[in-house]
Amino acid sequence: MKIVVVAESFLPHMNGVTNSILQLLGHLRRHGHDAVILAPATSWAGPAWATEQAPATVEGFEVHALPALPLTGYSNVRVAAGTVTRVRRLLERISPDVVHVASPFVLGWRAIQAANQLGVPTVSVYQTEIPAYAQRYGAPWLEQLLWNHVRTMHQASTVNLAPSTYSMNQLHGVGVPRLQLWRRGVDTQRFTPARRSGELRAQLAPHGERLIGFVGRLAAEKQVEDLEVLADLPGTRLVIVGSGPLKEELQQRLPGAHFAGFLSGDALGEMVASLDVFVHPGESETFCQTIQEAMACAVPVIAVGRGGPLDLVDNSRTGWLYAPGRLEDLRGHVTDLVYDDAKRQAFATAAWQSVQGRTWPALCDELLGHYRAAMAMARARA
Missing domain, CATH: 3.40.50.2000 (Glycogen Phosphorylase B;)
Incomplete structure (x- = not known):
């Protein structure tokens, strides 16, 4: 398979989303799949002007960094610029079998829309409860608007993956369809x-x-x-x-x-x-x-x-x-x-x-199954 992985955050910013993407990319390489990563750059002016750059490749796969601005009050988090049209052109050039959207919000939403325009299936992975952050950051009136955005993004996705039963129930409650449970692995060689x-x-x-x-x-x-x-x-x-x-x-x-x-x-x-x-x-x-x-x-x-x-x-x-x-x-x-x-x-x-037994290889094999299911759904709709 050829997969485009769209990340709202990526290297050099390390968090749970980045970690799961890195585990996935290693698995794809070891099993002969191809991938391209779309992610925010660390600078609005592009990599050449960044003091801390994202790598050009990871596991041998190209990283296409889009210009981005820092999130107010949290400069390590970047918000990528670019229109749906720009993302669609990138997808047309890459011609993937499936688009993996990691923790979609801004860039991920553009990718979902672009993939839909091209008839490419999307697997959207819910990883961050952003609506809950509204209260913590002093803007409780935004919470319902943010849930509306979450629902809109995931309703437009071919397959939606939630990491826990709580999240599954939460997403089901706000009207997200085509939900499956996909947990996370743990590296028992590093954590022992x-x-x-x-x-x-x-x-x-x-x-x-x-x-x-x-x-x-x-x-x-x-x-x-x-x-x-x-x-x-x-x-x-x-x-x-x-x-x-x-x-x-x-x-x-x-x-x-x-x-x-x-x-x-x-x-x-x-x-x-x-x-x-x-x-x-x-x-x-x-x-x-x-x-x-x-x-x-x-x-x-x-x-x-x-x-x-x-x-x-x-x-x-x-x-x-x-x-x-x-x-x-x-x-x-x-x-x-x-x-x-x-x-x-x-x-x-x-x-x-x-x-024990919750290994990343097992979880990534499971994810490949979700990719195939999304591709089958897209073929059935064609």
Whole structure:
């Protein structure tokens, strides 16, 4: 197959959307498929003027970067320019069998329209609950308008993929048709208990503190400030991994925490495996890949009971879930595990066992099946 992958965000900006695309591209190369990536450039003037450039190729596949502007207040996120006509011309030149639209919103919506004009099937992957961000960014009146846009985009797509049962139900409730469940894989070679580092733990916890970790963007939608409720737990230390616009504010609010900055690759695997418990307070996660990565490292998870974590965390076995806003329960569940070594170890073992078999190759094979289904649907309509 020849696939065009349309990404609302891509390298050098690393997030869950980028990670899943990179896993997909590696799988396509290994299995003899062809691909072209359409993504925002890191500069409006084009790659030649960017201080940090996206690669020209990934896994041997061309990256076609469209001029883009930074999102206000979050410069790492780029909004690509260009009309539907421009995207259609690109698709005509490439002549793909299917268009994979990753977390569509602006560029993805143009690609869906362009593909429809050409009769090319689209597989749209819902990955970001953007309407929920409206409240967090002080614009609650936008939420319904954003849901209307989500519905319009996905109604125009051939096949729609949701990452969790919560997202499936949510999209079904707003009128999105042709829905299928497509979860995410986890790299159990990079995220493994074997990477637990005594040397790193000695640096972060010189007095034997239990390490409570978070990994993610330091942005409003992640609600990292909720971790203040854990800051005074005796014999513990918070470890915050990630970067984003709220870093300085969070450093002021959590002065005792260790801010590790952005980590990736084996360094991230080592950090996650060296934690004692993992926490995730964000309420707008459609999946939450970092939870799977923690569990693959045999680290039990405490997360808010909404969205993707509902599928990932088996309450009272692999971790704990708490109701949105119930920060006293977050504190109570963390306390339950950090001060009880036997219980924490039992949860850790169950967490590790629960993610074995969730490999990226298996999930990418499943995705290829969705591509073929979309192509068959398009042929039936022709």
